[in-house]
Amino acid sequence: MPSPVHHTFGPHVDSAYLRKVLAMSYVPWRYVHGTAPLRLKNVLREKFRAEPVLFSSGRESLYALLKAIGVKPGEEIIVQGYTCVVVPNAIHAAGGVPIYADIDPDTLNLTTDTVRPLLTPRTRAVICQHTFGIPADVKGLRKLCDEKGVVLIEDMAHVLPDHKGPDIGFHGDYLILSFGRDKAISGISGGAVMSRHPRTTAALLELERTAIHDSWWNVARLLEYATRMHSIVRPLSGTPLFRPAVWLLQKLKMIVPVLTSDEKHGHMSHVLKKIPNACAELALSSLMKLRALNERRRTLSAFFARHGRAHNWPMLAGAAADLPLQKFPLFVLNARAKRAILKQENIHLDDGWTGCVICPEDIDLTETGYEQGMDPAAERVCRQILSLPTHPTMTLIQAERLARRIDMLLKEKQA
Numbered sequence: 001m002p003s004p005v006h007h008t009f010g011p012h013v014d015s016a017y018l019r020k021v022l023a024m025s026y027v028p029w030r031y032v033h034g035t036a037p038l039r040l041k042n043v044l045r046e047k048f049r050a051e052p053v054l055f056s057s058g059r060e061s062l063y064a065l066l067k068a069i070g071v072k073p074g075e076e077i078i079v080q081g082y083t084c085v086v087v088p089n090a091i092h093a094a095g096g097v098p099i100y101a102d103i104d105p106d107t108l109n110l111t112t113d114t115v116r117p118l119l120t121p122r123t124r125a126v127i128c129q130h131t132f133g134i135p136a137d138v139k140g141l142r143k144l145c146d147e148k149g150v151v152l153i154e155d156m157a158h159v160l161p162d163h164k165g166p167d168i169g170f171h172g173d174y175l176i177l178s179f180g181r182d183k184a185i186s187g188i189s190g191g192a193v194m195s196r197h198p199r200t201t202a203a204l205l206e207l208e209r210t211a212i213h214d215s216w217w218n219v220a221r222l223l224e225y226a227t228r229m230h231s232i233v234r235p236l237s238g239t240p241l242f243r244p245a246v247w248l249l250q251k252l253k254m255i256v257p258v259l260t261s262d263e264k265h266g267h268m269s270h271v272l273k274k275i276p277n278a279c280a281e282l283a284l285s286s287l288m289k290l291r292a293l294n295e296r297r298r299t300l301s302a303f304f305a306r307h308g309r310a311h312n313w314p315m316l317a318g319a320a321a322d323l324p325l326q327k328f329p330l331f332v333l334n335a336r337a338k339r340a341i342l343k344q345e346n347i348h349l350d351d352g353w354t355g356c357v358i359c360p361e362d363i364d365l366t367e368t369g370y371e372q373g374m375d376p377a378a379e380r381v382c383r384q385i386l387s388l389p390t391h392p393t394m395t396l397i398q399a400e401r402l403a404r405r406i407d408m409l410l411k412e413k414q415a
């Protein structure tokens, strides 16, 4: 059985990543406390020319930011349809109301045209998410937000620019970074707000100071994610033992879930946690390799774009440039059925970003404030999208195999 093609089986976990986790297991007293958060801050500050404040996830960072800017009950935060449920959850937790702007199907991002009609005197902020690493029109949004006196937040969970771009991360009042397991860089968990306004920075630093430490056991469990993915999930995928093994790992709580059941039902904890030292150490090591990580993403994205053009794949116009994409999106008919066929061949393209405008599909949509029909383009996208992996542990050989398989699927009758 060839090695699995996947989005979620430890996309950052290569042998260097494992060695780093192993090295940390020799100094377990540094799991929670240590100097890594400070060192990570120094690098982030220099890179983004903004003041970093760290928490244990991107969603907590967004919640903390909305608290720090003093969102009042009922104030509106414009966010795009086709986003992760943790984004509206953080808005609700801060007392705000998410307002969903439709996306441009060529970039999967909101635009000035979709945001403008939604601006009201109650609008407090616009969150511009560079979906899958495709840059949003952040300059246009900056201009619009300046005209209306609205805060612009760039959500950089999916991409961090390097010396080759893209030109994002320098126009927002604030940036949200995630160091989650499948994000631009990975500390397995962790997140940051980058602030360009001293008064908000002071409020954020106070929230960071009073945030609680995660427990040692929880950090140990987080770190085990790397070995579990590398030594159990990947080797067993494609074998009959895969499903029972994953079921058991989840039942025994040996893998920390990305979303809790409460989060799937619209409720985010109001407790802020500090980034664990071990996660900051991993995120820092990942950040120091950003050029190489992005280069691999560029190589795979360019390969899929080239192959796709040659074989008439239904691709996004906005994704065809030289970008370090977090994943490479296609639009196909019967996307769900195609994913099911591929899964039998050890190609796992379920990434949670399908089937519902607020992802993943098994959340309680009524709690998000989104109503069917609000964002027609986003609804079409999530039905038809088929995303191909471009992560750091995906190889070109796997990409070639996947591309050939996609060619065959697209030629079949129902395509």
Ligand SMILES: Cc1ncc(COP(=O)(O)O)c(C=O)c1O
Binding pocket: 057, 058, 059, 060, 083, 084, 086, 087, 129, 155, 157, 158, 177, 178, 179, 180, 190, 191
């Ligand atoms: C667009 C977007 N923003 C923010 C987040 C939050 O990141 P984290 O998982 O670190 O809380 C996510 C997570 O999936 C995301 O997809």
